[in-house]
Amino acid sequence: xxxxxxxxxxxxxxxxxxxxxxxxxxxxxxxxxxxxxxxxxxxxxxxxxxxxxxxxxxxxxxxxxxxxxxxxxxxxxxxxxxxxxxxxxxxxxxxxxxxxxxxxxxxxxxxxxxxxxxxxxxxxxxxxxxxxxxxxxxxxxxxxxxxxxxxxxxxxxxxxxxxxxxxxxxxxxxxxxxxxxxxxxxxxxxxxxxxxxxxxxxxxxxxxxxxxxxxxxxxxxxxxxxxxxxxxxxxxxxxxxxxxxxxxxxxxxxxx
Numbered sequence: 001x002x003x004x005x006x007x008x009x010x011x012x013x014x015x016x017x018x019x020x021x022x023x024x025x026x027x028x029x030x031x032x033x034x035x036x037x038x039x040x041x042x043x044x045x046x047x048x049x050x051x052x053x054x055x056x057x058x059x060x061x062x063x064x065x066x067x068x069x070x071x072x073x074x075x076x077x078x079x080x081x082x083x084x085x086x087x088x089x090x091x092x093x094x095x096x097x098x099x100x101x102x103x104x105x106x107x108x109x110x111x112x113x114x115x116x117x118x119x120x121x122x123x124x125x126x127x128x129x130x131x132x133x134x135x136x137x138x139x140x141x142x143x144x145x146x147x148x149x150x151x152x153x154x155x156x157x158x159x160x161x162x163x164x165x166x167x168x169x170x171x172x173x174x175x176x177x178x179x180x181x182x183x184x185x186x187x188x189x190x191x192x193x194x195x196x197x198x199x200x201x202x203x204x205x206x207x208x209x210x211x212x213x214x215x216x217x218x219x220x221x222x223x224x225x226x227x228x229x230x231x232x233x234x235x236x237x238x239x240x241x242x243x244x245x246x247x248x249x250x251x252x253x254x255x256x
Contacts, residue, residue, distance in 0.1 A: 005068075007032050007173055007204045008053060012062035015048055022048045024228040026062070030206060030221075032172075035199045037215040038208045039239075040225035041251060046208045049225070050175045053206065054095050055088050067094060067172050093121050096166030096174045100182050102158040104150040110161050111137065111146040117169045129168075136164040140194050156187030163194050174198065176207040212255055216240050224248045 008030035015023040023045045030036050038046040051057040052064060055072050064071040069091055073080040083091075104113050114133035118124040124132075137143050140160040150158055159179055166174055176195065180188040192214050198205060199218050209215055215222055215236060222239040224232045226247050232239055243249045 005032060006030065006065070007034070007067060008206070009065040010049075010062065011064075013049075013052065013059050013064050014061035015045075015052055015057060015059050022228050023052070023059075026230060028223070028230070030204065032204050033202045034220045035205045035207065035218050037219040037222045038206065038225060039210070039212070039215060039222060039251070040231075044225040045228040046225050047177050050097070050177050050206065050208060053173075054097050054175055055092055056097075058082075066091070089121075093117075093169055094172050096169055096171035098159070098162050098166050098174070098176045098179050100178045102150070102155075102162045102182075104158055104161060104165070106150055108150075109146070110142065110148050110150065110153070113150070113161055114165045114168050117165065121169070133164070133168060136167055137161075139167075139197070140164045141190070154187055155183045156190045159183065159187075159191045160194055163191070163198075167198075172204065174203055174205045176205065176209070178208050178210065180209070180211060210255060212240060212252070224251065226251070 006029050008028060010026050010028035013023055013026040014021065026049060038049065040046055048057060052059050053066060053071065058072050072088065073082055105116065108116065111130065111133045114136055115126070115129040118129040118132065119126055134143065134146060137146055140163055142157060142160055145153060145157060153161065180191050183191065188211070192211065195207070196218055219236050221233060222236050223230055224239060231245050232243065232248050239248070240252065243252060
């Protein structure tokens, strides 16, 4: 029986920074259209795993595939050859990443922030990119902010622009690294609603989050990480409703 196609496939992935091993033998599968939430305490390796998926960090061991391609390398016979920066950038363009602190260009208007990737990376004509950016800003509820500067927006609005900017590259995969943790509590809902809409539209997403109610509502699978390992993985009702390990029970008791 043929196995279903995997958008992300990690086999024994490890990553160290000096003497500190941050990821230890990570095995992971994410299928097209799935929403997977990564939960766990600070320092458990969640953000590092996202950065490895997007090739912002190079793994030290194991194999990591995204959309069928080996991340960071190509195989030639029995040899793994590290990709050149241009090849890495081309593959990274397939993956959208939304960071905790927005990372918008302060010297560009909202609409130019959204247009930047398609024009600079993909060579899209400016008029076409402008129309696409307008549509994406409308989708995240910010059509009226196209000509505003990032400094004129609330944190929640900036994060929605960051989501629109990531979508502008028409990625096959979206990664979110704690997209609501830098926001005031009353602004969290507007960002989560955008992510729910993306999930409903079938976008494949991996989300590092501390929002357990969101994970319960939206995720197809939840992965609990601690100490650089996957401790438990499964459906939301299993992970949040019937945790098996004491580490996960303790974590859930402390996140409210």
